[in-house]
Amino acid sequence: MTLQIPDNVNLFDEMVKQAKLHPKKVIIEDTQNKFTYKKFLIAANIMSKKIREVVDDEKRIGLFLPNVVPQAIVLFALFKNEQQPCLLNFTMGARNIIDCIQTASLKTVMTSREFIKKADLGYVLEEMEKEVKIIYLEDLKAGISTMHKISGLVEARVAGLKKREMSEVILFTSGTESKPKGVVLTHRNIYANIMQVKEHIELSEDDRIFNPLPLFHSFGITVGAVLPFILNMKAFLYPSPLNFRDIPKAIYKDKSTLFVATNTFFANYAKFATKKQFKTLRIVVAGAEMLKEDVRETYKKKFGITILEGYGATETSPIISLNTPEHVKEGTVGTLVPLMEAKIAKVEGVEEGGNLMLKGPNVMKGYLIHGKGFVPCGEWYNTGDIAHIDDDGFIHIIARLKRFAKIAGEMISLNKVEELAMGCYGSSDFYAVSIPDKRKGEQIILFTTKAKVSTREFKKFIKSKKMSMLYMPSSIETVDEIPLLGSGKANYWKMENWAKQNN
Template identity: 85%
Template sequence: MLQIPEDVNLFDEMVKQAKQHPKKVIIEDLTSSFTYNKFLIAVTIMSKKINEVVKNEDRVGIFLPNVVAQVIVLFSLFKNEQKPCILNFTMGPRNIIDCMETASLKTVLTSREFIKKADLGYVIEEMEKEVKIVYLEDLKDGISAFHKISGLIESRVSRFKKRDSSEVILFTSGTESKPKGVILTHRNIYANIKQVLAHIDVKENDRIFNPLPLFHSFGMTVGSILPFIGNVKSFLYPSPLSYREIPKMIQKDKSTLFVATNTFFNNYAKFATKEQFQSLRIVVAGAEKLKDDVRETYKTKFGITILEGYGATETSPIISLNTPKALKEGTVGKLLPLMEAKIAKVEGVDEGGNLLLKGPNVMKGYLIHGRGFVPCGEWYNTGDIAQIDKDGFIKIIARLKRFAKIAGEMISLNKVEELALECYGESDFYAVSIPDKRKGEQIIMFTTKGKVSTREFKKFIKSKKMSMLYMPSEIEYIDEIPLLGSGKPNYWKLENLAKNE
């Protein structure tokens, strides 16, 4: 039976593994490669430098790309018993400032090279009005021989003091209002890693390929912390948007585990060859529904079965996962060990109900702008409409917010997209709802597919004996679908576009 200790500090857990496997290469990016030993020394030195510049600050902001340096900073803050607040650099200045205010940040750690490469100078200018910006390059330049020697000695002394369990703060994209801070304890994250390792067969010679940024809870937990707790090497790739390069890198690294979103998988498939994906053993899709055409492409073109999973930032993040041994297509798999779920009835929704969860990986609570800390209740409300079948497989029907109320009926926008996929044979359809004086709401559907016949779609809906309420008022062509930093479609932007048109 899986048991999770009450007090966990992720730095101490990393040290336990480093003592057992000092020479194993555990994390890499495009320019560097670290064994446990080298990583531990780097963290020991960096934690001293961070301590010098942000000595008594409880929470420290991180504004960095998906590279090993960010993970070194993360573990340095764990060692210092400080709380990293990982900022989403794709958010735009206003939202980033809201996040900094929500977490009462005084200092943010970043890198000049990153700001220059990502062209974020204008964002930093705005941030500097609110907080102190500390550049890693300056910390690195200030590392003296004393720091190096004491870091080396300290990393070799095996008796570490037992650290207090601390926290990490991530921010939800805040498409409705200001972003919320999600407070995850070290125990939440550690529990989720242990739950995953008990649920799916990950081996110590596996190699994770992680293109997801650390502000994405999956990128953080699975791509950056699980390697050090589970002794599984990880390769960090700076952006999931390099559709041509990523398949080449997977082949070069001989990666065996790969996690992405439906949108990203769809784009990788356009450029990848079967040889490039040959080493992959476990391929997982999360963050948005895996569309049938993408699932089929991976089966026929690459001989890969994509395993669909489900998670939320608030659950550190993984909730359920299909595995090679327990797989049911169209579902997001079974709950991880130690989790409980119940379905609450939602008025007007016939199929399924609101999914409520509890378990050791469920967050401590939210940080709300202007209000402060709000603890999580006994059950975490996912806001997802779901069903659980007799075998324990979970099927996500839609976000509660992804329903339109038309003429008093609750119409699932996901269902509208599924019908479009069935009708036109492609999944490039995105439905939103906007207010309508007559019927309450109306559906507008966007597509990147040229020349779509609305008559054909009407006929198709009729042939399925479905209500004509599923027929969008309009089908609009769009060059490309706006994405959130996590790789999900940005429905909020599409909604605003529909309102303005």
Template identity: 85%
Template sequence: MTLQIPEEINLFDEMVKQAKLHPKKVIIEDMQSRFTYKKFLIAVNIMSKKILESAGHEERIGLFLPNVAAQAIVLFALFKNEQQPCLLNFTMGTQNIIDCMETASLQTVITSREFVKKADLSFTLDEMEKQVKIIYLEDLTNGISTLHKISGLVESRVAGLKKRKMSDVILFTSGTEAKPKGVVLTHRNIYANIVQVKEYIELNENDRIFNPLPLFHSFGMTVGAILPFILNMKSFLYPSPLNFRDIPKAIYKDKSTLFVATNFFFANYARFATKKQFQSLRIVVAGAEKLKEDVRETYKEKFGITILEGYGATETSPIISLNTPQHVKEGTVGRLIPLMEAKVARVEGVSEGGNLLLKGPNVMKGYLIHGKGFVPCAEWYNTGDIARIDEDGFIHIIARLKRFAKIAGEMISLNKVEELALECFGTSDFYAVSIPDRRKGEQIIVFTTQSRFSPREFKKFIKSRKMSMLYMPSEIRQIAEVPLLGSGKPNYWRLEKLAKE
């Protein structure tokens, strides 16, 4: 049977179907609250009315909220209203956030006083308030009347009778090279990705997802906050992926079976976790950045866990490929999920692999560009990643196209420099960037938080591997901590800036 994706989908309607079948099942939980489908549906109905009362039928509404169940309620309330949520990344800095609001032509942003205070974002909010109307969740909830509650309950009983139009969700790129771009995903894109994953990897209704990734991160949103409601799988939203000591405890308490994070986060959880705390985990997936060999081995040896490496992009809703418990090839990001097509385009100067191009029902509608408006996606989405696909269909990501340095006319992979440092020094805590060089075109600077490293030893190691000495960095610098993006990836743009200084 061929997998079919309907042309018109509204994610609120899809949630209602499951809520009708499983009203008493606890479907979402955070540190302070838990909701059954029935309670969640009533809350969504009430919230949808409160948003319309406060913001009217504005096409797009900004969300500036932490990783809690209340944000999922607001998300589905907007789906119900056929409005477009624009999820703002509160870690990207005030100017980038202002740029995002301008890119999406936002008039209203929903946030929380408690969140702004805890996250120390008062200055950012003051600047935002100069541009848009701010609505506080606390005011929306305090203004809920008996009539709202009765209406929400009645609507939950008749939910599903009206079919809603399909709408969009807008996420934003990190804006490290220019102003952030808005990635426009339709409800169909997101629904397709959920169905593609369900078809590809064995998920069941008893699975429990642990999601510490913020919802402005496409994986956090799709897998952590939408998939659970569509596939009837409980999700636990944890407020920050940076609580390295407490997250293993929370996984143990929740008896979570599915856990997704980045290499950086996995490395840090391993420092504090015990085997017992991770014993309930059935599927553990690494994405967003390359899984380093030392982290992979630590999880095998310490916890008996095989981390399955996957690959995705905000523009693909986000999942593109995945290793599964049945089909694993270490060092790859797995095979394409169903209904996706890929081709590799040659890149001048790159000897292995080429530019990875994709198409499928989960590929975005297009971009919102600052000052230009909406730009539709081309037939093939250009990932900007250099990859090769082997004879078994497994994808090998070699590097970002931007993660190459051109030295003396040669294209040198910065990922390869990091891999060589791992082999030489036994830790993946090395981060390579390139900066302009008058003589050679570019030079490589490597940053590390390690105190024990020897450039001379690294040079000898590169020679012993019979590699070109162009892989030898001009300098290895020690730093106190690695700057991160909100997604948990190393912020190479900040490191590059540091290198130039």
């Protein structure tokens, strides 16, 4: 039977269906809170009323909150109100956050005093206050009356009688290339992706998801905050993916079975985790950046875990393809999830593969562009990734289209430069960027945290592999640490700026 996705979906209504069936099940937890379906539904009802009292007439509401249960409550309260949450990336910096606010035409942003203080974001808040009204969750909570509580309880008992219209969620691209774009995802897009994943990989209501990824990250919101409520699978929200020593302990304590992170984060968790702490993990998925061979091998040897590589984009809600325990091909990002179609468009100068184009029910409605407004997505979404699909349907990501340098007329993959560096030096801690060069068009700068790296050794290695010397970086720069985006990806834009300043 072919997977069917209804045309009109409201994620609050979908949550209510499960809450009615499993009222006493603990469905979501963080380091300070634990909620059953019933308690969560009541809290979302109360919050929806409080939001209506202060911003009843606004379609879009900005959220500037950490990865904790209260943010999930606000999210579902907005779903109930048929309002659109716009999740702001608090790691972006003040200028980009203001751009996001302007792009989405926000008038109000919800945040928390405790969060602002702990994250030391007072200076960002000062800039935001020049643009929008700030509402603090602490103030809303303080204003909850006995009548609010009674109303929330009564509504929880009769929930499911009213059908709500489908609404939207707005996430933002990281803004590493220009001003951030708003990605408009409908409830149907997100619901479709959850159903696609359920069909693609074996999940159980006994599974427990550990989510350290922020909800402004598309995987964080879809898999870490919405999927648990729709599929009746408990989630643990951890406030920061950067607590490398404590996260393995938290996974052990929660007895989590599903864990998703980036290559960079996995490399750091492995330094502190024990095999015992990861023993309950059943499915471990790497996404957002290429899984590097040394990290893959570390997890196999140290923990007995095969990391399954997946692939996604904010614009696809986010999951596009995924290896599964039954169908895995290392070095690939798996096969397409159901209902997705792909085609490869030829790119001039690129010999292997081409531009990956996609369509499916999980593909976004369109973009919000700064100064332009809404731009609908075409029939095919252009990923900007160079890929090829093998005879078994597995997708091989070769590079981002923007992750090529044009040197002396040749297209040189920056991913390949990093791969060669790993082969030479035995570590994946290498990051290649390209900058303009008057003589050759562009030049490659390689960043690493490894000290005393021999360029002569790298030249000999490239020659031994019979590769063109165009893959040899102009220089190899040692830095104290590699900058990261809030999603856990390496911040190539920042390294590119470093390279331009120093060359």
